[in-house]
Amino acid sequence: MTNAGTMSNNPQLNKNGQLQHLLTTEGLPAPILLHILDTAESFVGVTERDVKKVPLLRGKSIFNLFFEPSTRTRTTFEIAAKRLSADVVNLNIAASSQSKGETLLDTVDNLSAMHADMFVVRHSQSGAAHLIARHMRPEIHIINAGDGRHAHPTQALLDVFTIRRYKSDFRNLRVAIVGDILHSRVARSQIHALTTLGVPEVRVIAPKTLLPTKVERLGVHVYHDMTQGLKDVDVLMMLRLQNERMLSARLPSTEEYFKYYGLTQEKLALAKRDAIVLHPGPMNRGVEIDSAVADGKQSVILPQVTFGIAVRMAVMSILAGS
């Protein structure tokens, strides 16, 4: 399952080059990313109306398959599907068949026998969504809602959508991704999306223990120090520091982490004056971000959640129409 991202022909595109599945932002051409962002722009208008619904996916069945717990991502996918008039079934698999020993593919076979049109999959194993996509009939669409440390493409898309809303042109931005890059599927998907869209300088800022080896190969500039890394930055993308990492030997303590890598007003002042701050949530206040920044004027964390629905509506409707 680990070599899923390096397949030679892109399993996400159909023979006409249209998006068939959304599994990763890696290898997706810029026109496809921009089509998603432009379509999402139209859905923002829909979600601001009294009737926040369009009839596009009426009669379609979308299954949210969450093999790993999630509140925000699952909820926004559910809302997105409902606003497209699809029927949504939420399955929290951790608590059902898998505990009875059913395999992943048996689970999805059974659900597709219930005439599913689309699966939204979150799984702790990298490559799980790819595996399902290769196994399914081509008319069933798969959206990766996060697989292991590999990819979380809709999160990255809503992040770049948010950036585009506040900073018009990707081609003159300096973006810093800060935190646990090593374990982050979000960071990987962000880096691919940002570089494809033409951001000339993507920085990663993290302690050595939280960076993958040879991360420079992804086309990023590496910093271990916030003072240098945040200088003249337009966009700060904070990552969640997962509590379970604290138990390992990678970090001495949350206090220590906050001291060096936690985003405070003082550190934010090193970036450009109009820099924006993103965070995929859920936030650890006082660990990777200070409350004053999270709730401050430069934070766009709540708009990210709102735009996430429009971006997921765009992805679902593009897939369903391919």
Place this chain on the structure above:
Amino acid sequence: MQLPDAEHLLTNLTERVRHDIGPNTALVGIHTGGVWLAERLHQNLQLSLPLGTLDVSFYRDDFGQIGLHPQIRPSDVPFKVEGSHIVLVDDVLYTGRTIRAAINELFDYGRPASVRLAALIDRGGRELPMVAQYVGAVLDVPSDKMLALEKSVEGKLSLSLYDKRRNNE
């Protein structure tokens, strides 16, 4: 085939619509040609309510066959639909399916007092029971041709005829 002058038709259409406008009349153009026309009509008629625009892509009945349109523009209805008298504006009235989609979308913004339709050209070929109250000209166009409104850099409107096969979306 001789095509009429779009600018001349627009002048006719303006006078026909002018006849019926009141304080609660609002224009809503359908992307793309309908928006160009609606902009000009709105300017000519000096309406107090701002111009609305619709991209009906999310309401089309052929999504299952052809998928999502490759280029969608946001719809924008910047006035209270509830109780307003709306004139939908489109360039070419043909099957009536676009108008069906536009009316459905409009009602997701509110309940208008009335909806009328203005089209620069009525080319016949209806597949739904739609009628335009204001028409620039009625034109018999062969069914294998596509009639489209175009806008020059200077903003001048003109009509063009295409082979449907080449421009089939």
